[in-house]
Amino acid sequence: MSRGALGKNNWALFLxxxxxxxLGGFIGNAAAGVSGLSWLNYGQSFGFASPIVLDLGILVITFGLSIKITIASIIGVLIAIIIYRLI
Incomplete structure (x- = not known):
């Protein structure tokens, strides 16, 4: 297998x-108000509590990262892996 084809497959998996x-995060947020499906939005958030600011005088750069992993996003990842393996 050529190196280009391998890179293409890795990018396809990443996407x-x-x-x-x-999609899982979207479904989790949409299901948050539904009583029977609210468990899909259960998860944990982690990241920076406040953004990190780098002030260089004439340039100010702000770094921030926050990730929320929910049950729905985990299900979305599993479905994405299954679809990728079928393709």
């Missing part, structure tokens, strides 16, 4: 995982 995380 599938990203889509699964985003």
């Amino acid at each position: 599938m995982l990203l889509a699964g995380i985003m």
